[in-house]
Amino acid sequence: HQLLSAIVNVDSKEAKDKLLRWILTADFDEDSCLSRHQSSLYRKPSPHKPSEYLISKLRSYEILHRRCGPGTRAYKEATKNLIGHDDENYANRSVGECRYIVWVAAFGLGNRILTLASVFLHALLTGRVVLVDQSKDISDLFCEPFPGTSWLLPHDFPLMGQIGRYNMGYSRCYGTMLRNHAINSTSVPPHLYLHILHDSRDVDKIWLCPARDGPDHKVPWLIVKANVYFVPSLWFNPNFHTELIKLFPQKETVFYHLAGYLFHPTNQVWGMVTRSYDAYLSRADQTLGIQVRVFTRRAGYVQHVMDQIVACTQREKLLPELATPVINASRSKKLNAVLVTSLHPEYSNNLKNMYWERPTSTGDIVQVYQPSGERFQQTDKKLHDQKALAEIYLLSLTDNIVISAGSTCGYVAHSLGGLKPWLLYRPVSGRVPDPPCVRAVSMEPCYITSPSHGCENKKRIDLATVFPFVRHCEDTRHDGIKLF
Ligand code: GDP
Numbered sequence: 001h002q003l004l005s006a007i008v009n010v011d012s013k014e015a016k017d018k019l020l021r022w023i024l025t026a027d028f029d030e031d032s033c034l035s036r037h038q039s040s041l042y043r044k045p046s047p048h049k050p051s052e053y054l055i056s057k058l059r060s061y062e063i064l065h066r067r068c069g070p071g072t073r074a075y076k077e078a079t080k081n082l083i084g085h086d087d088e089n090y091a092n093r094s095v096g097e098c099r100y101i102v103w104v105a106a107f108g109l110g111n112r113i114l115t116l117a118s119v120f121l122h123a124l125l126t127g128r129v130v131l132v133d134q135s136k137d138i139s140d141l142f143c144e145p146f147p148g149t150s151w152l153l154p155h156d157f158p159l160m161g162q163i164g165r166y167n168m169g170y171s172r173c174y175g176t177m178l179r180n181h182a183i184n185s186t187s188v189p190p191h192l193y194l195h196i197l198h199d200s201r202d203v204d205k206i207w208l209c210p211a212r213d214g215p216d217h218k219v220p221w222l223i224v225k226a227n228v229y230f231v232p233s234l235w236f237n238p239n240f241h242t243e244l245i246k247l248f249p250q251k252e253t254v255f256y257h258l259a260g261y262l263f264h265p266t267n268q269v270w271g272m273v274t275r276s277y278d279a280y281l282s283r284a285d286q287t288l289g290i291q292v293r294v295f296t297r298r299a300g301y302v303q304h305v306m307d308q309i310v311a312c313t314q315r316e317k318l319l320p321e322l323a324t325p326v327i328n329a330s331r332s333k334k335l336n337a338v339l340v341t342s343l344h345p346e347y348s349n350n351l352k353n354m355y356w357e358r359p360t361s362t363g364d365i366v367q368v369y370q371p372s373g374e375r376f377q378q379t380d381k382k383l384h385d386q387k388a389l390a391e392i393y394l395l396s397l398t399d400n401i402v403i404s405a406g407s408t409c410g411y412v413a414h415s416l417g418g419l420k421p422w423l424l425y426r427p428v429s430g431r432v433p434d435p436p437c438v439r440a441v442s443m444e445p446c447y448i449t450s451p452s453h454g455c456e457n458k459k460r461i462d463l464a465t466v467f468p469f470v471r472h473c474e475d476t477r478h479d480g481i482k483l484f
Pocket of ligand 1: 410
């Protein structure tokens with residue numbers, strides 16, 4: 001870690017070289033987004049290299065986005081068609097040269113990052129251009145990922161005032177139209193709304209299945225509101241399957257590569273990341289991230305979660321045991337830095353006291369640090385979201401990571417870092433689960449509410465039994481699936 005910090009300060013040429021060998025384009029001004037050039041220097045070298053095919057696909061996508069993005073003739077043409085023809089049949093109309101998929105900002109930051117990556121992969125597979133709803137604070141969090149253009153949906157987009165309110169009851173909701181038999185091969189509406197939330201019906205999830213030349217393929221504008229990582233279900237579409245295998249020969253690296261390509265914290269957030277890293281993590285011999293998210297109705301400090309954290313980290317030997325009897329062993333003195341993130345500061349305070357009041361059996365030193373303790377979720381408040389992103393990013397820079405079951409912030413943190421996390425099972429009836437945690441089989445996030453069917457036929461199936469590289473998530477009781 002010391003070495004890494006030294007490199008960061010002195011050698012930006014090396015950073016550029018790394019960038020070129022990686023999947024990022026070099027067509028950016030370094031100062032406008034420092035994280036893009038510096039983040040690989042804060043990470044250990046990764047054994048997971050992107051495929052040549054993914055790199056070339058991204059370069060082609062960047063060209064497409066420049067040709068179709070905001071401010072282009074193609075964009076003007078496409079938005080012109082969007083208004084004034086609302087009830088017309090588009091089958092025989094020219095729909096312009098570009099087709100789009102709009103990501104609507106909804107739910108917490110972890111959900112947003114997972115769904116934006118999912119929507120981007122869908123865009124890559126279908127030749128669409130992804131545009132991002134900027135009505136919330138997305139541009140305070142992330143730099144532009146595509147050179148010479150913008151991914152932000154312009155404020156004057158014709159449907160701007162409506163997209164946040166779309167739901168299953170909306171007449172252009174794809175699932176609702178399917179249920180009402182209002183979609184057929186001759187009717188191509190100017191836009192469709194896709195509802196990929198935890199409460200989606202099977203008809204809503206079917207949009208991931210249609211044939212390449214189906215009517216919804218021609219729809220110029222898809223508007224997506226999602227809060228789940230739906231990437232695993234893309235593999236069930238036979239039209240995408242071969243392409244996905246070429247793009248991601250190592251299946252568990254999908255989010256890792258896409259997130260590394262798309263999500264670069266703005267300079268303000270990156271400053272928070274690097275200041276914390278340099279002060280608390282850079283000198284440690286070993287770093288551990290612990291992300292604590294409690295989903296009980298009465299939020300706050302919960303003693304059995306504290307006990308669970310201690311039980312998990314000791315059982316899995318992620319932290320040293322306390323000495324019994326209390327003698328000051330002086331053998332090792334290795335520095336273990338523990339980064340705790342939580343809305344509540346009590347978890348890290350207790351851990352800190354535990355390792356201050358008594359020595360460890362190995363003589364190792366344990367230093368505990370928690371950047372913020374915001375107490376309650378304040379999504380869309382700029383500084384609150386920036387702190388949440390900085391903490392997710394910091395977690396991703398640790399050597400080992402423990403996360404709370406079913407938390408999208410935790411999923412993003414471990415997957416962005418290319419780490420297989422230890423998952424703290426969700427406690428039932430206020431008791432510490434036994435075992436308290438489990439090591440995940442892969443670094444991919446979980447699709448928490450996956451479909452109950454594949455694409456081949458309408459029969460209900462267990463999706464975890466179809467491909468050898470899809471299995472149930474370790475941490476969800478229901479039908480979650482993940483790639484591994
Ligand atoms: P999930 O609910 O855990 O799946 O994650 P989400 O990102 O969807 O929603 C949680 C939101 O609560 C985050 O976006 C933050 O606004 C806030 N939050 C939760 N845990 C933390 C934390 O450890 N640190 C900070 N700064 N914010 C948090």
